[in-house]
Amino acid sequence: MRTINLAVVGATGLVGEAILKLLAERELPLGELYALASDSGAGNRISFASRSLTVTDAAQFDFSKVDVAIFAAGAPASQALVPVAAESGALAVDLSPAYRYDDAVPLIVADVNDELLAQARETNIVACADAATVQLLRALKPINDMAPIQEVVVTQLQAASATGRSGVDQLAQQSVRLLNGMAPSEDAKAQIAFNVLPVSGQVQENGYSSEELKLMLESRRVLAGQQLQVLVTTVRVPVFYGHGQSVTVRAVQPLSAGQAVTLWEGEQDLIVQENDDPQAMSPVAMVEGQPELRISRIREDMEGTGAISYFSVADNVRWGAALNAVKIVEKLLKDYL
Structure with a gap:
């Protein structure tokens, strides 16, 4: 399985922190990992496995650097930045409700309707269902x-x-x-x-x-x-x-x-x-x-x-939200990236 470059938008939030922990625990084959947040969180340091990452301002990030961007920063951030990431060629995996009812975007619960991930490249956006x-x-x-x-x-x-x-x-x-x-x-x-x-x-x-x-x-x-x-x-x-x-x-x-x-x-x-x-x-x-x-x-x-x-x-944070998103990335990497 090849390595991918990945960004986590909302890395300083509850779900973002849980995603980073799961990425380390499940040993996803990562090349570069970028921790992104709002400008107020930029410059802070967060831990990932044995490394320390500097948080970058998501609004200023060049998404062409990554294969996948996980968005865990809420609907306003997703509405503003998911299209930017998708247009740059990154596959956006969005945990917010911003795209859940868009017929052009697959709404995924990992291990339930994985077959819809085949549609992911049509818009470069995958919507994660709510934790509930x-x-x-x-x-x-x-x-x-x-x-x-x-x-x-x-x-x-x-x-x-x-x-x-x-x-x-x-x-x-x-x-x-x-x-x-x-x-x-x-x-x-x-x-x-x-x-x-x-x-x-x-x-x-x-x-x-x-x-x-x-x-x-x-x-x-x-x-x-x-x-x-x-x-x-x-x-x-x-x-x-x-x-x-x-x-x-x-x-x-x-x-x-x-x-x-x-x-x-x-x-x-x-x-x-x-x-x-x-x-x-x-x-x-x-x-x-x-x-x-x-x-x-x-x-x-x-x-x-x-x-x-x-x-x-x-x-709801670690299993319902974070693990579902990480599993989706794993399945995309296995079959569609």
Whole structure:
């Protein structure tokens, strides 16, 4: 496998940092590696494996120097710089929502719809699905391969890190203030510490929030070509890292819990936890910082309709976002670069 030159845009953010760690751990064959960020972060030093990298201003970077550029800096940065990278000949792998609904750009969940990477060179852009979509569809893929799924109902317990470092900082600061007998915030920010918020994102005219619609629409786009109903409720919970998903799934053929376990046990980086101890039953704390998806509480519909329910947890930053992007780069390097 040949070496590639690669840039990480947003290298100083939560996801960017996780991407750099995974690139080192998985020993991707890299030639030159460039850490890019906004001008405020330029000049800082960050570590990569045994090296120290100087952060460069992404707006001033010459993307013709690299084969691939991973964008983990949010939609505004992607909207401004992804076209620049693509036009220079670099393949842009974008984690933001900027291109997820562009029909000309493949929307990818690694190990679910890898075949669409063959289209990557048409625009030089690949869109990465949201971490919540990755978590849901990686678990559903083996079931869908056995029998096409018709209906999915999801309650998502969304970690503070879904909004980046600012969300983590907000939860930490509010926790400290409340533990010291103070109001959770000096401004009008919603209390997330020691609280559960029934809405995440902006509520739309149809009553669904932007976070719920994102998971619904992305799932349908990735699993294109089949009739699929996806219903989502997203709840913000006071957890730093790790999304929880309570899922009920119904396929065209009846499913049993045993069938689902057998399918999941054959998947890489999916772990089935059958222990009935609540402390061992895939709590979020088990996956923080871990590149794995854990599934537990697998049970069949009591009415005998052939539906199953389960609970999953995954680190949304390291597994859902960073690992998905790195796997996409690995697959591009193997087959399309």
